[in-house]
Amino acid sequence: MCAGCDRAGGGGVNFPSPEFDGAVAAVCDGSVLERQAEELNALLRTDAAARDEYLWRVELHARLACDADAILGRDATAVSEPAPVAQISWRRAALALAACLAVLLGGVWLWPRAASQEDIVELVRATGSVSWSSEDGRVRPALEAGARLSEGSLTVEGAASSAVVKFRDGSELTLSGDAELSFSDHGKKRLTLRRGAFSADVCPQPTGHPMVIRTPAAEAEVLGTKFSISAVAEQSTLSVETGRVRLRRLADGATVEVASAQSAVATLDATVKMEASSRGVAAARWREDFRTKPSELWQGSWLPAEGAEPARMATVPHVAATRKDGTKVITQAVSRKDSSAGRIVSLMPDSVLTMKFRMQRSKPVTVLLSRHESSGAFAGNYELVVPPSTGQTDASGWRTVSVPVSSFIAKMRGYQQPPSGGQVSLVYIVCYDAKAGMEIAGVAIESAHAGTSTNP
Amino acid sequence: MNPNPPLPPDQPRFLRLFLASEREVRRTVLAMVPSLADAEDIVQQTAAALWEKFAEYDEARPFTPWACRFAQHHTRRWLERRAIWQRLLEHGLAEELTQRREALRPEMERRLAALEKCVEKLPEEQRRLVTGYYYDRTGIGALAEAQGRSVEAVYKMMQRIRQALLECVRAATAQEVEA
Structure with missing residues (x-):
């Protein structure tokens, strides 16, 4: 059961009670949940004192709004x-x-909130570049928490960006990294994940009206569960934390039931058997020294070893955020994301990040880790700023820094601090100075208690 | 074709009447749909409809009740398309609340006259929050960011502040009666 649904309470609202106070406040603030509305309706129709109190509170709220000046x-x-x-x-x-x-002006509706539109979700939290657009071309760049969004597409740009949106029934979606998700709700929530990934905590949906999620390769029907789904090119991966989700492959209509703690992959290749299987857990030790050309999971410019120079990755431009005027904030970064085969590395309480790097200008370096629970749910972005003076520097200017992962700080409220447990899905190393000339010759996350990850 | 056609001669008269009634129109909508953003939509629709029908307005009658009837009509139409608000107001509750509000109106006018003084008594931090939310129309999310609090904490604070204001208003009226 999702947290939002729990807050709605159960078993009816009494008067007076904190539940009544909360429900009336939610009505005033436009955040009332469906169950709260039903329970409040039942109470107000039968309890005259509650009805009067409701009217007084709403009237006071209305006076503050109408007579604010x-x-x-x-x-x-x-x-x-x-x-x-x-x-x-x-x-x-x-x-x-x-x-x-x-x-x-010819009956054209000039106001930003047109009559036929309804806010479907509220942006609860946002970091980095988060924007909304509608089919008719309207765009709201640089969204902040609290924004209410009607039917349209939410775009999260930049590996370190993320957004949490909540439907009126309390169902919550978390998009992390580059992602584009369209949503509508005409009695039935319909989501289209064009690219990227999100994890969801979905409240029980009305009978006969499941939430439908479509990706380029598959469609999933959800009645109320926790899961995560990703869409990379023509491949979609579904991981279920609790409950059960039916995944249908668009290529041939084949379906598979994905149960708790299971994953399934759907591609456009109908000759591959689609099946649900238990998820593997990444090893607790991972390292990369770039001696061979890194896989496409890495973003950066690879430079092979030459003479005394080690193999290394140079930074490439990344979108970090979008300004209010729609222009982009560009950073220089090297990143490694996870694959459908598994996360990058499991985190242990003693996990340490070690990084060997060099810079033409001595500037702070920020390391960001995206964490997911073993169940697949997004568990927060964590970052650490490495000051220029940190670590040991050799004669060639290569600096080696080791920092415990427990010292990383959550970028958004509501996630476990310090990060412990779960698995890393993204390693993002960034310098905000475009001329810093950062190169990375090695990066590792290791615990003394595990074998080495063999992920690509 | 003239790109700037002359403004209809009725426009200044409509603006004057609407501005004089706007507060009551807004209160009428908010009594049914207290959500500020949603109420704003309905008031906008009402304003547009009033202008369209302004030729039918009978000058011999007061403008405000005419405008409020439009507001009630547009509120009902808006509610028909919103499942969650229907759940809240269905089974005749909307009509019951409207009637009861009319009955309570004189008492509400009397007691809520103390609201301004009660707001003045709020601690500065709370007054700033009320000002941000109701006057500047800043979203809860942005207020939370500005104050370094969680969104839920700010929602709770707003709830407590409104509760305190209602108690203050009631206490002020009780003192008047005792005096």
Whole structure:
């Protein structure tokens, strides 16, 4: 059961009670859940005192909203930024003026929130570059937590970016890394994962209206469960944490039931048998020295060994974020993502990250690790800034730094601190100075308690 | 074709009337749909509909009740398309709440007159939050970011502040009665 559903409570709302307080507040704040609404309806229809109290609270909320310029306007000048008279009068006049203009300009609806649109999800948390776009071409770049989004596509750009969105019923999706997800909800939630990955904590869906998730290679129907799904080119991987998800391959319609702690892969190749299997766990020791050309899971510019120079990876440009004006913040980074065959490395309490690198300019380096639970659920992005003075530097300028993974800090609230357990799905090494000229000759995450990962 | 057609002569009169009624229209919508963002949509639809039908407005009658009837109509139409709000207001509850609100209105007007003073009594941090949410219309997420708190913590704070304001309003009226 998802956390959002738990908060909705169960067994009806009484009055007076904290559940009643919470439900009325959720109504006022536009975050009421379906079950809360039903329970509140049952209470208000039968309890006159609760009904009066509900009306009083809503009226107070309405007065604060409607009479804000009278009640709060003068306070705003005292405690916040000055609120010029022109600004207040503009607030009041803008609405009516816009209504007139809308009609005058041939009936075109000018306001940003059109009548036929409904907010489907709220962006609960966001880091990095997160934007929304609609089919008719409207774009909202640089989204921040709290944004409400109607039917459209959510795009997360940059390996270190992530977004958590919540549906009104409490179902929650977490997109991490480069991902594009379209969503709609006309009584049935429909998601299309065009690329990337997300993990989901889905509340029980109404009978006959499962959540449907489509990827380029497969379709999944979800009634209420925890799972994660990724789409890379024509291959989709589904991992179920709890519950059961039916996965259908689009190439031939073949289906497979994926149960708790199982994964299944669907491709466009219908000759391959599609089956659910228990997930493997990555080893707790992983290292890369770039002596051979790295796989495509790596992003960076590979330079083979030459003379005294070791093999190494030079940074390449990555999108780190999008500014309000739509322009991109570009960083220089080397990264390694996981594959459908498994995560990169398992984290232990004593896991240590070791990195050998060199820079033309001495600048801080940021290392980011994406963590997933063994069940497949996203478990947070963690980062550590390595100051220029850290580590041992040899005669050729190569610096070696070792830091315990437990010293990494979660980028968003709500994730375990320090990171321990779970598996790493992304290693992202970045310098925000475009001219730093960073090269990496080796990187490893190792625990004293395990064998070496054989992942590519 | 003239790209800038002259404004209809009714426009200034409509603006004057609508601005005078806007507060009551908004309150009418919020009484049914308290969510600020959703209510804003409905008020906008109401404003557009009022302008379209303005030629039918009978000057001999007051504008505000006419506008509020439009607001109620558009609120009902909006609710028909929103499952979650239907769940909240179905089985006749919407009508019951509307009637009961009308009955409570004189008392609400009297008691809520103390709201401004009650807001002034809030600690500065709480007053800033109320100002951000209701006056600046900043989203809870952005307020949480600004204050370094979780979104849920800010939702809870807003809930507690409104509760405190309601208690203050009730206490202020009780003192008036005692005096």
